[in-house]
Amino acid sequence: MNKKVWINLVMAILVAGLFLTVACAKKTIVTEATTIENQGNQTQTDAQTVAQAEADRIAQQNLEDQMAQEKALKDSKIQAAKKRFENQDIHFAYDSSQLSSMAKTLLQEKAAWLKANYSRAAIIEGHCDDRGTTEYNLALGERRASAAKAYLINLGVSAARLSTISYGEEQPLDSSKTEQAFRKNRRAHFAID
Amino acid sequence: MVSFVMNKGYCTHNMFTYIKYFLIILGSISLYFTPLHAKDYDYINISNPFIKKTPVAVTQFKAFNGHSVEVQDGRDAKNILIKALDFTGYLRTMNPAAFLSNPAQSGIQLGQINFQDWTAVGAELLITGGIVETQGNVKLKLRLFDTFNTKLLVGKVYTGPRSQIKKMIHLFCSEISYKLTGKWGIFNSEIAFISTVQGKKEVFTCDFDGSNIKQITFHKSICLSPSWSFDRKWLAYVSYARGNPKIFIKNIKEKRGAIVNHKGMNISPDWMPGKLKLAGALSFSGDQEIYLLTIKGEIIKRVTKSWGIDVSPSFSPDGKKIVFTTKRSGTPQVYLKDIEGGRVQRLTFKGDNNTSPAWSPDGKKIAYVGIEKNAINIFVMDIDTKMPVQLTMNAGDNEDPSWSPDGSMLTFTSNRKGVSRLFVMNVSGSDQRQLLRLKGRQSQPDWSMSKKR
Incomplete structure (x- = not known):
C-alpha cells in the first residue's frame, strides 16, 4: 500500500518536472527571438525537447518495468510461499506420529501462510512407509495428519479450515525398499482446498 | 433297514441343497452310505502341522457310451479332479504309470476292484469315475475307496449339462473332504x-x-x-x-x-x-x-x-x-x-x-x-x-x-x-x-x- 503511494508521488513529481522543463524552454524562445542564431537555437531547443521527451519516456518505461518487476517478484514470492506450503512435507519417525522440531518449524511457517491467506482451507494428508500392514498404516497416517492439524490449531489456525485424510501406505512417493524411501514416505502432505 | 431310511433322508437333503445352490445340476444320488460315526472322519487330521500327504490313485474315467465327446469330457473331468485334490495340503495324486490295473476296463464298482493292485503301488485311497453322456447331458459316477480296508468311502452320481462338469467334480471333492477330514473343505469356497x-x-x-x-x-x-x-x-x-x-x-x-x-x-x-x-x-x-x-x-x-x-x-x-x-x-x-x-x-x-x-x-x-x-x-x-x-x-x-x-x-x-x-x-x-x-x-x-x- 505504502509503496503504491510512494510510486504515485514519484510519478507526480516527474510529470510536474516535465511541465516545468517545457515552460522554461518557452521562456528562452521569447528572449532570443531576434538573433540569427536563434534559428539554430530554435532547432537545438526542439531537439532538446525531443530528447527530453524521449528521456521521460524511457524513465516512464523504466518505472513501469520496475513496477512490473516488483509485482512479478511479489507474485512469485506469493507463489513460492504457496508452493512451499504445498510442497514442504513434514516427516515422521518409524511407527510414530510425534512432531519433530523440524516438523514444528515447518508447521509454524504453514500457520503463518494460512493466517496471511485467510480465505484458503487446507487438507492434511497422512502417509506411511509400507512396513506395517495396510489397516494399521491407515490408522497411523490418520494420527500423523491429526497431530499436524492439532499443532496448527494451537498456533491459531481455525479448525474449520483444516481437514485430514489418511492414505496409509497407498500413495508412496518412492516405492523402493530403502531407508531413504521409507523416510520420504512417512509424511504429512498439505494441499490447498 | 435303518441304513435304508437314513440313506433316503441323506439323498433328499443333498437334492435339496443342490437344487438350492446349483440349479443346473439336476440331482445327485448317494451310491452307498455308511452311518456316520465320529471315527469316520479321522482319516486325516488337517490341524496337524506335520501332516504327511496321503497318496491317492485317480484312475481313468470309464466312458460308458464310448463316443469321442464323452471320452474327452471324461478325461477333462479326471484332470479337474486331480488338480483339485493336489491343491489340498493333505492329498497327493499318484503317477498313473505305476498303476497295475485299469478300472475303466475292469469295472469301477466295489466288487470289481482288486484292492491288492492298489495297496501294492502304495495307494491308500482310490478314486474311480464313470461318465455317461447323451445330448450334452452328463452323468458322472464317482467313487472313493479305502484300499487297505477294501471299502467304499464315498459314492456319488451327479447329473447335469456338460458345462457343469467342473462344479460336479468340486462337489464330489467336498464329499471326499468331509469324509476324510470331517470338514467340507475348500472346493466350494x-x-x-x-x-x-x-x-x-x-x-x-x-x-x-x-x-x-x-x-x-x-x-x-x-x-x-x-x-x-x-x-x-x-x-x-x-x-x-x-x-x-x-x-x-x-x-x-x-x-x-x-x-x-x-x-x-x-x-x-x-x-x-x-x-x-x-x-x-x-x-x-x-x-x-x-x-x-x-x-x-x-x-x-x-x-x-x-x-x-x-x-x-x-x-x-x-x-x-x-x-x-x-x-x-x-x-x-x-x-x-x-x-x-x-x-x-x-x-x-x-x-x-x-x-x-x-x-x-x-x-x-x-x-x-x-x-x-x-x-x-x-x-x-x-x-x-x-x-x-x-x-x-x-x-x-x-x-x-x-x-x-x-x-x-x-x-x-x-x-x-x-x-x-x-x-x-x-x-x-x-x-x-x-x-x-x-x-x-x-x-x-x-x-x-x-x-x-
Missing part, C-alpha cells in the same frame, strides 16, 4: 481380494483355486480390506470413492447395501461368523476404536476402549471374541478381547511390530504378520501356548494372512516375485505357491466360508 486396475484399486473375487476371476467394484478409487459375510451374500470393504475412507456393505447379487459413514475413518471390516453383523475400526471419537455394527452400519456397541490405534478385528469362530491390532503397549501388538466381558489379553510379545491377526476356523490358532529387521513375514501361534511359528521367510514381504474355511491352508500377499501377488500355503508353511495370474498388483485376500451342505 471363494476368495475376495484387491487388484489394481489402471492404477486404481478394486475388489475382485475368484474360486478357491484362483480360477473364475470376477471384478466386483468399479469405483475407480482406492478399495481395501474386503471381507465375506458367513453366508457369502455380502462383501464389506473400504473405499475412498466418497472422500474419506468408508466401509461399504454390498450385497453381491442384488444392488443394495449400506455405507458406514462416520466422521474420520471407517476401516477394517470383519464379519461375525454365523451372524449378519460386523466389526470395524472407526475414528469419529478422535481415536481409532473397534465397534460392533449392524448390516446397515449402525453402531451396536463400542468394543475397545483404549487410547491409541485399535484396528484389524478378527472374530473367533463363535463370534464372542475378537483378536485385533493395538498400540496400547507402545508398539503394534496383537490382543484378544471378549466382546461382552471386556477381558483383554496380549498375545504377541516377540518383536515390536505384530499386526493383521486372523483367527483360525477351529478357534485354536492366530495367524498374523510380524516385522523383524524390515522383513515382513507370516506367523501362526497357538492361543494357549502363545508360541509363534514363522511360516514365511527369505521370500519378500508377506502380509494379509487369511484362513481357508477348513483351516488347512492360508492365502496371503507376497512380493517375492517383485510385484505384490496372491499366494497360498499349507498351514505348516509348506507348498507356498502363487494362486493366480492377473494384470496389476493383488493384495488383501479374504477366504470365504464353505457352503455347508
Whole structure:
C-alpha cells in the first residue's frame, strides 16, 4: 500500500518536472527571438525537447518495468510461499506420529501462510512407509495428519479450515525398499482446498 | 433297514441343497452310505502341522457310451479332479504309470476292484469315475475307496449339462473332504481380494483355486480390506470413492447395501461368523476404536476402549471374541478381547511390530504378520501356548494372512516375485505357491466360508 503511494508521488513529481522543463524552454524562445542564431537555437531547443521527451519516456518505461518487476517478484514470492506450503512435507519417525522440531518449524511457517491467506482451507494428508500392514498404516497416517492439524490449531489456525485424510501406505512417493524411501514416505502432505 | 431310511433322508437333503445352490445340476444320488460315526472322519487330521500327504490313485474315467465327446469330457473331468485334490495340503495324486490295473476296463464298482493292485503301488485311497453322456447331458459316477480296508468311502452320481462338469467334480471333492477330514473343505469356497486396475484399486473375487476371476467394484478409487459375510451374500470393504475412507456393505447379487459413514475413518471390516453383523475400526471419537455394527452400519456397541490405534478385528469362530491390532503397549501388538466381558489379553510379545491377526476356523490358532529387521513375514501361534511359528521367510514381504474355511491352508500377499501377488500355503508353511495370474498388483485376500451342505 505504502509503496503504491510512494510510486504515485514519484510519478507526480516527474510529470510536474516535465511541465516545468517545457515552460522554461518557452521562456528562452521569447528572449532570443531576434538573433540569427536563434534559428539554430530554435532547432537545438526542439531537439532538446525531443530528447527530453524521449528521456521521460524511457524513465516512464523504466518505472513501469520496475513496477512490473516488483509485482512479478511479489507474485512469485506469493507463489513460492504457496508452493512451499504445498510442497514442504513434514516427516515422521518409524511407527510414530510425534512432531519433530523440524516438523514444528515447518508447521509454524504453514500457520503463518494460512493466517496471511485467510480465505484458503487446507487438507492434511497422512502417509506411511509400507512396513506395517495396510489397516494399521491407515490408522497411523490418520494420527500423523491429526497431530499436524492439532499443532496448527494451537498456533491459531481455525479448525474449520483444516481437514485430514489418511492414505496409509497407498500413495508412496518412492516405492523402493530403502531407508531413504521409507523416510520420504512417512509424511504429512498439505494441499490447498 | 435303518441304513435304508437314513440313506433316503441323506439323498433328499443333498437334492435339496443342490437344487438350492446349483440349479443346473439336476440331482445327485448317494451310491452307498455308511452311518456316520465320529471315527469316520479321522482319516486325516488337517490341524496337524506335520501332516504327511496321503497318496491317492485317480484312475481313468470309464466312458460308458464310448463316443469321442464323452471320452474327452471324461478325461477333462479326471484332470479337474486331480488338480483339485493336489491343491489340498493333505492329498497327493499318484503317477498313473505305476498303476497295475485299469478300472475303466475292469469295472469301477466295489466288487470289481482288486484292492491288492492298489495297496501294492502304495495307494491308500482310490478314486474311480464313470461318465455317461447323451445330448450334452452328463452323468458322472464317482467313487472313493479305502484300499487297505477294501471299502467304499464315498459314492456319488451327479447329473447335469456338460458345462457343469467342473462344479460336479468340486462337489464330489467336498464329499471326499468331509469324509476324510470331517470338514467340507475348500472346493466350494471363494476368495475376495484387491487388484489394481489402471492404477486404481478394486475388489475382485475368484474360486478357491484362483480360477473364475470376477471384478466386483468399479469405483475407480482406492478399495481395501474386503471381507465375506458367513453366508457369502455380502462383501464389506473400504473405499475412498466418497472422500474419506468408508466401509461399504454390498450385497453381491442384488444392488443394495449400506455405507458406514462416520466422521474420520471407517476401516477394517470383519464379519461375525454365523451372524449378519460386523466389526470395524472407526475414528469419529478422535481415536481409532473397534465397534460392533449392524448390516446397515449402525453402531451396536463400542468394543475397545483404549487410547491409541485399535484396528484389524478378527472374530473367533463363535463370534464372542475378537483378536485385533493395538498400540496400547507402545508398539503394534496383537490382543484378544471378549466382546461382552471386556477381558483383554496380549498375545504377541516377540518383536515390536505384530499386526493383521486372523483367527483360525477351529478357534485354536492366530495367524498374523510380524516385522523383524524390515522383513515382513507370516506367523501362526497357538492361543494357549502363545508360541509363534514363522511360516514365511527369505521370500519378500508377506502380509494379509487369511484362513481357508477348513483351516488347512492360508492365502496371503507376497512380493517375492517383485510385484505384490496372491499366494497360498499349507498351514505348516509348506507348498507356498502363487494362486493366480492377473494384470496389476493383488493384495488383501479374504477366504470365504464353505457352503455347508
